[in-house]
């Protein structure tokens with residue numbers, strides 16, 4: 542297996558979540574060649590603020606054969622891409638049109654006019670990052686609920702039970718009834734999450750690695766957020782079946798190559814697991830300044846319709862990048 546990488550930066554338009562400052566985000570695209578001639582691409586976009594090993598460390602790991610779990614997912618995704626490219630197929634060949642939630646990273650930056658414009662473009666579900674300013678956020682959520690959005694709130698595992706509970710008590714009854722789930726309300730604790738679940742459906746995302754699955758006394762969550770960039774998708778689906786969870790596939794707020802990989806997985810899982818799969822959250826390229834890659838993404842409202850090319854697309858752009866070989870020792 543031959544691995545090369547091409548570094549990139551993404552420029553966020555707004556602060557991404559409660560634990561991340563507004564600054565350029567670094568990542569690397571990987572180009573992986575297999576001995577039989579297949580060639581595939583994937584993204585490697587660590588969020589060190591959320592516990593990922595930094596990019597340099599992960600690239601060094603690839604060089605030394607110490608492959609991080611995240612890089613392992615990138616290799617798995619590149620392999621899917623390579624298969625499609627070899628067959629001259631695209632992730633869009635299934636023609637399955639999925640709606641995506643719209644991500645609000647900072648409520649203070651979205652006004653009512655924008656909310657209404659989103660609604661008229663066909664968005665019906667908002668994923669809202671919370672935990673920065675609970676007053677502003679609870680007002681925003683009440684406004685969004687009044688416009689009939691379905692709501693996903695994400696605390697990113699920071700904060701405490703008391704903050705979560707106080708926040709929930711601030712929401713109007715209508716807002717409460719529009720909440721599809723609350724993601725990572727505070728650091729994972731099966732008892733406390735089972736308690737939180739009495740108030741509102743709970744989703745597990747970035748606290749995944751803290752969960753010891755076999756020891757639950759009560760079910761601590763209802764939904765598993767599957768980020769193909771981070772977790773083993775087949776294992777995740779098995780867990781959903783075993784514990785009767787719903788699942789939603791989201792991108793990792795990463796490069797458009799990562800976004801399309803997540804969408805490809807979302808489409809495949811929707812086809813195979815139908816009802817278990819909730820609306821995905823792969824429309825995250827809008828969170829960054831547009832670039833040559835994101836400009837190739839054809840979307841209308843909440844649906845991504847096409848990226849030209851084979852596999853996850855971007856054929857000419859990927860070929861044109863400067864690739865640095867990683868020597869495998």
Ligand code: MG
Nearest residue numbers: 695724746747
């Ligand atoms: Mg999350």
